[in-house]
Amino acid sequence: MRISEVVKRTSLTADTLRYYERIGLLPPISRTDSGIRDYQDIDIRRIEFVKCMRRAGLPVEVLIEYYKLVRQGDETIPERKRILVEQRDVLKDQLKDLQEILNLLEYKINVYENIVLEKENEIS
Amino acid sequence: MRISEVVKRTSLTADTLRYYERIGLLPPISRTDSGIRDYQDIDIRRIEFVKCMRRAGLPVEVLIEYYKLVRQGDETIPERKRILVEQRDVLKDQLKDLQEILNLLEYKINVYENIVLEKENEIS
DNA sequence: ATAAACTCTGGAGTGTACTCCAGGTCAAAT
DNA sequence: ATTTGACCTGGAGTACACTCCAGAGTTTAT
Known part of the structure; x- marks a missing residue:
C-alpha cells in the first residue's frame, strides 16, 4: 500500500514515516518499479509498535537500538x-x-x- | 536561602531556576543588597508545584498563563x-x-x- | 494528452525546554 | 589581601523529534 494509505491507518504524517525510515527506525520499505514506497502489513504492525512505544516516552534512539538487535538474530x-x-x-x-x-x-x-x-x- | 540551597532541595539546576524566573514561571525572587537571589519558603513550594506539573507534561506556557491568572486575583x-x-x-x-x-x-x-x-x- | 494529485529526495527550518558560556561581581577562608 | 568558590546577566548553543520546503518524477482522472 502507498504512503497515503499508511497515513490514514496510523495517523502519522508522511513526513514522519519517511523520517522514521531515514533514521533506521523502520526498515527500508519495498518500492514499486518507479521507486514509490509499497508498505506491507508487517510494516504497519511495526509502525504501530513504534507509535505505541513513542507514546510511552521511549526515545527514538532506544527503539533504533532495539531493531538493530532484532536484525542481529x-x-x-x-x-x-x-x-x-x-x-x-x-x-x-x-x-x-x-x-x-x-x-x-x-x-x-x-x-x-x-x-x-x-x-x-x-x-x- | 541562596540558589545553591534551592538546587539541593528541588534538584533543579541553577540555570533552570533562573530560566524559570526569566520567563515568568517564577515571580521575581527577592534579592540581597548585593543582588544575590534570596529564595523564601513560599518560592520553594511554588517551585515544587511547577516541577510536579512539568513532570505531568503540562507545558511551561500553560503554567505561565496559570500564574498570570493567580496574580489577577x-x-x-x-x-x-x-x-x-x-x-x-x-x-x-x-x-x-x-x-x-x-x-x-x-x-x-x-x-x-x-x-x-x-x-x-x-x-x- | 494534460491537468491535478501524489510521491520522491536531501536539506533546511521549527518548537520546546532547557543548558552553557563569557565576562564580571560578591563572599568566605587563609 | 588575595585566592577560591558562588553568584550575576544577557545571549548563544543544544537536544530531541519532527516538519516543511523546492524541485523533480509518477499516477490518475477527465
Whole structure:
C-alpha cells in the first residue's frame, strides 16, 4: 500500500514515516518499479509498535537500538528483553508519579470548587 | 536561602531556576543588597508545584498563563479551575494509555522469557 | 494528452525546554 | 589581601523529534 494509505491507518504524517525510515527506525520499505514506497502489513504492525512505544516516552534512539538487535538474530534476545524490562520499570515509576499528580490536581480542583461555593453562599 | 540551597532541595539546576524566573514561571525572587537571589519558603513550594506539573507534561506556557491568572486575583478562579480540570482529564487519558502500553510490554517480556526457557530445554 | 494529485529526495527550518558560556561581581577562608 | 568558590546577566548553543520546503518524477482522472 502507498504512503497515503499508511497515513490514514496510523495517523502519522508522511513526513514522519519517511523520517522514521531515514533514521533506521523502520526498515527500508519495498518500492514499486518507479521507486514509490509499497508498505506491507508487517510494516504497519511495526509502525504501530513504534507509535505505541513513542507514546510511552521511549526515545527514538532506544527503539533504533532495539531493531538493530532484532536484525542481529536470536542471540540478542536477552539484551532486547533487558531493554523492554528497563522501559517497563521506567513506565511503572512514571505511572505511580502520574497517579500522585492526578491526586494533587483533584485536591486543587476541589479547593477551587469550595471557594466558588463559599462565594455563592455569601451572595445568598 | 541562596540558589545553591534551592538546587539541593528541588534538584533543579541553577540555570533552570533562573530560566524559570526569566520567563515568568517564577515571580521575581527577592534579592540581597548585593543582588544575590534570596529564595523564601513560599518560592520553594511554588517551585515544587511547577516541577510536579512539568513532570505531568503540562507545558511551561500553560503554567505561565496559570500564574498570570493567580496574580489577577479571585475573579480568575473559574478560569484557573478550568485549566486544572483540563489538565486532569489529559492526565487521566494518559494514565489509561500508559497502563495499556505497560500491559503490552509485560506481554512482550513474557514472550522473550518463554523463548529463553525453550532454548534452555533444548540444551538439556 | 494534460491537468491535478501524489510521491520522491536531501536539506533546511521549527518548537520546546532547557543548558552553557563569557565576562564580571560578591563572599568566605587563609 | 588575595585566592577560591558562588553568584550575576544577557545571549548563544543544544537536544530531541519532527516538519516543511523546492524541485523533480509518477499516477490518475477527465
